[in-house]
Amino acid sequence: MSLHPFIATAQRVIRTEMMAIEALLPTIGEPFTAACARILACSGRVVVMGMGKSGHVASKIAATLASTGTPAFFVHPGEASHGDLGMITRADIVLALSNSGETAEILTLVPVLKRIGCPLISMTRTHTSTLAQHADVSMVTGEGVEACPLGLAPTSSTTASLVLGDALAIALLEARGFTAEDFALSHPGGTLGRRLLLTVAQIMHQGEQLPVVEAGTTLRDALLVVTAKGLGMTAVVDAQGELLGVFTDGDLRRALDRQIDLHSTPIEALMTRASTTVRPGMLAAEALRIMEERKINGLIVVNEERQVVGALNMHDMLRAGVV
Numbered sequence: 001m002s003l004h005p006f007i008a009t010a011q012r013v014i015r016t017e018m019m020a021i022e023a024l025l026p027t028i029g030e031p032f033t034a035a036c037a038r039i040l041a042c043s044g045r046v047v048v049m050g051m052g053k054s055g056h057v058a059s060k061i062a063a064t065l066a067s068t069g070t071p072a073f074f075v076h077p078g079e080a081s082h083g084d085l086g087m088i089t090r091a092d093i094v095l096a097l098s099n100s101g102e103t104a105e106i107l108t109l110v111p112v113l114k115r116i117g118c119p120l121i122s123m124t125r126t127h128t129s130t131l132a133q134h135a136d137v138s139m140v141t142g143e144g145v146e147a148c149p150l151g152l153a154p155t156s157s158t159t160a161s162l163v164l165g166d167a168l169a170i171a172l173l174e175a176r177g178f179t180a181e182d183f184a185l186s187h188p189g190g191t192l193g194r195r196l197l198l199t200v201a202q203i204m205h206q207g208e209q210l211p212v213v214e215a216g217t218t219l220r221d222a223l224l225v226v227t228a229k230g231l232g233m234t235a236v237v238d239a240q241g242e243l244l245g246v247f248t249d250g251d252l253r254r255a256l257d258r259q260i261d262l263h264s265t266p267i268e269a270l271m272t273r274a275s276t277t278v279r280p281g282m283l284a285a286e287a288l289r290i291m292e293e294r295k296i297n298g299l300i301v302v303n304e305e306r307q308v309v310g311a312l313n314m315h316d317m318l319r320a321g322v323v
Helices: 004-021 029-040 054-069 110-116 129-133 156-176 180-185 192-195 218-227 249-257 284-292 314-321
Strands: 046-050 070-072 093-097 120-124 135-140 212-214 231-237 243-248 298-302 308-313
Touching: 004 156, 029 093, 029 120, 029 135, 046 054, 054 070, 054 093, 054 156, 070 156, 110 120, 110 129, 120 156, 129 135, 135 284, 212 218, 218 231, 218 249, 231 249, 231 298, 231 308, 243 298, 284 298, 284 314, 308 314
Parallel strands: 046 070, 046 093, 093 120, 120 135, 212 231
Antiparallel strands: 231 243, 298 308
C-alpha cells in the first residue's frame, strides 16, 4: 500500500491546525490582558474546567499553569456538580473551556460560581455563546475548520485552546518574574531539578571514601591512596586538615618524566599547590561549570577553614544526572 495518502492527510491536518493557530493572533487583545490581570490579582488558585476533549486540554493547561508559578488544578464539571464544587472558594478564579460555549455541565455551575463570588474566565469559540456571555472575561479561540473531514472530532479547536492556554501560562510566568530556579523547585525529580537544586555536598565523596594524605607522605604511599579511592587524585593536608595542594594523575606523569624516586620523595614536592576548590553548599551545576571551564576532571571540597571535607569528579556528575 502506498504511503502517499497517509502523508497527504497528515500534511493537510497540520496545515489546517496551523491556520487555526494563526487565526488566534488577531484575537489576542483586551480580553487576554484582562484574563492575565485577573489571575495575577487572584489570591487563591486557578480552577480549570472542561468536558470531553476540552477537559483533557483543560487538565494540561492547569498542569502548565501550576508548573510555571500560577497555582492551579483541574476540576471535572460533572464531578463538581456532585460535591467537588466544594474545592472552589471565593478567593479562586475559574477558567472554563468549552468550544461551543454551551456545555451543559459547565453552564449548570455558572449560577453557583456567581453566588460564591468566584470570577469566571471563559475560553470558547465565539463571544456570543452562553458561557462567554456570563463570563467576567471572555477569550475566544475562533471558528476555524476542524481538521477532521467529518467536522466532528475536535482537532483544530482543541489545538487552538491548548495554544491559547500556553500563551496565558507564559504571559503570567513572565509577569511574575518566574525563574529557572523556581521551575526546578516544582520539578525536583526532573533533569532540570537535579541540575539546579543538587549541591556538591549531596554527591561528594567523604569520610572513608575521601582521598587525603598528610604532608610528608611519600609518593609511593600517596599512590596507594589514589588507587584505593578511585578518584584519580588525592588532597594533601597539614596536621590540622587544611588543604595544601592536590596530587593528580597529571602530576604523576610529570613526576615519572623527571625520574622521581617513588620511595623517598614527599608528596608536597610534586603536588599542585594552586588547586581549584569548591564549597559543600555550592550547586553541583556550578561546580560542573568550573570543571568544564578549567578543563579538570576532579575537585576538592573545603569548608570555610579550608579543611578538606570532600572530593568529586566528572563521573560523580554523570551518576547524579547533572551533566
